[in-house]
Amino acid sequence: MTTKPTRSATLKDVAERANVSISTASRVLSGGATVRSRLAERVVEAAAELDYRPNLTARSLRRAQSMTFGAVFFKMDGPPAFHALRGLEWEARRHGYATVTADADGDDDRFIELFRRLAERQVDVVFVYRPPAAAGELIEQTALEGTPVVAISQRPRGMAIPLVTNRPTESIDLAVQRLASLGHEHIAYVGGAGEIGDFRTSMLEESTNRLGIRFLVEELPDEEDRDFFRQAPRVVERLEEQRVTGIFARYPYIAGLVNGIHVVGGRIPRDFSVISFGDGEWLQTHRPQIATLSADARLIGEVAARVGLEALAGSMLGRTYQPTDAIWVDRDSVGPSRNGRSRFGRLLGG
Amino acid sequence: MTTKPTRSATLKDVAERANVSISTASRVLSGGATVRSRLAERVVEAAAELDYRPNLTARSLRRAQSMTFGAVFFKMDGPPAFHALRGLEWEARRHGYATVTADADGDDDRFIELFRRLAERQVDVVFVYRPPAAAGELIEQTALEGTPVVAISQRPRGMAIPLVTNRPTESIDLAVQRLASLGHEHIAYVGGAGEIGDFRTSMLEESTNRLGIRFLVEELPDEEDRDFFRQAPRVVERLEEQRVTGIFARYPYIAGLVNGIHVVGGRIPRDFSVISFGDGEWLQTHRPQIATLSADARLIGEVAARVGLEALAGSMLGRTYQPTDAIWVDRDSVGPSRNGRSRFGRLLGG
DNA sequence: CTGAAAGCGCTTACAG
């Protein structure tokens, strides 16, 4: 009682069984059959009986569209990225699109290669999550040649493709104000080279300027960035030398940072107040719980899908979509500054 | 100075420019051209000049294979799953395969629907990560009809498809012995319904039996499972009532569990020793650091890809592949049992 | 409303 390795039913089979032409079968099953005589019923029946599933490849070839999205991640490194992908996939599927994923794991060259391969696959839209500046030319060329490209979360300066991200402005302000009120005078943003031009850092800069707080960007050299969890203690020491007491970083860096602080014998928030861009369960599990600027990453993915669909219709250059506000979630990782006084009791700095 | 929205070059274009037939162009560019006269050079040149990229859709249709893998995740919920996917994608790409992903987010019905849609897309192999028992029939039917299906991490009893996972035996033994030596007499495995038939629990059962330790499985009802982070305190209380002092759970449950222990006022390892199936940075960031049975999830994904490729050649029923041993990583979350004495000083239980 | 036919871009026997 074995099932024979059946060649699956084709449109032709259905047509024959229903005694109609292939065209008619096709129209009933996929085209908007104008009106449905009893022929239509027969076709539907036959299709059901044969367990007919349209060959999507053939359809793609004919229609010159694959009903597939491509998504290239610069780095799939935490809940924000995952949730954005989930949202994207979900919304895509709602519109009949499948999503092909690839992850460059933080490597510029690999990102470029993956992007190229995906674009070759006749995906209808390609989404790039935090694309590196190095991919700019390729991306723009692809967009010009007619395949829409949509950036998620971040877009290097000058790249003329739409961006979908959150609106962090107010939450950043609130966080900085909170730090200010607790006496912090030196705060830093820690992140990889790719993030530095980002509008998040500009906003931090603005906010801190306004309040007369020193703000510095700790740009991780590549080796440190790619092995951050282990390199973090070193980074923490550098921050301490610079009298930094408040640290911002994207979620993927928080585990390393917090562990780094532990490793060098520091305590949160006594020695450092820590704030994450992006939320996750572990931020609440850790004691003290870690404050965050949290946004609905999933929604961002969903909106990205919709923007991609629109872009498919008409070109839309470098618009920026911010469908959701980041919110400031104060938690115990934020506390009074030790104000330049080291935990060894001596005053640091020049 | 705009680029015209070019129709991209086709094989015919290349052939014309090289002054050869389409067949020849095709053979040079993709078939194994037997020998290469100067025609071949001309073709290659023409292809380069026109920036020719083969239309993979057309090729798929013709060759009746899509060079695409499908991967359906029951739940994409932590580093083990992500790393397995990375490994799968990576190895797939090495062999010229793209990977289409979908995530059921813990929902049986959604899993089934996603699986079905993916299978319709003419993917050459479909990978299922921790497939629910409910999908068993569909999966087996698909496999019978000729599309290989490979399970990763876990396979419900009786499902006759290959499984790729780690070999946890020895690490489980070591962990249980460690707990025994610390005086633990009641230990539990916490997990969703889908995990219970799993060989991990059977092995825990064996190990504990051998050492005369009480072992119980705390099977989470669906509502608790799907909202575990918030439900965890309740679960922890149940465990306490049952005098459990040692807890095993897969990585995705650890954040909730640990937070739950905190929330009910418990301490690790004083009140509970905690051990995670699967490692992740946060396990080391948390204080105390959390012990784990850790395996190379990425390798598992890579091997899964290879198994899929083999399955494409010949059928291979229900073989089990365990390319890597899980290792026991002892950390501070494991400590002496409080031996049935509650943290309130009274003796618990009947 | 329905059917015969052309064609999407490729590959691959089949002759030569």
Next chain:
DNA sequence: CTGAAAGCGCTTACAG
């Protein structure tokens, strides 16, 4: 070694 031709499974003008 090379070319003309058929065909993968579908969709879609084009006639009727």
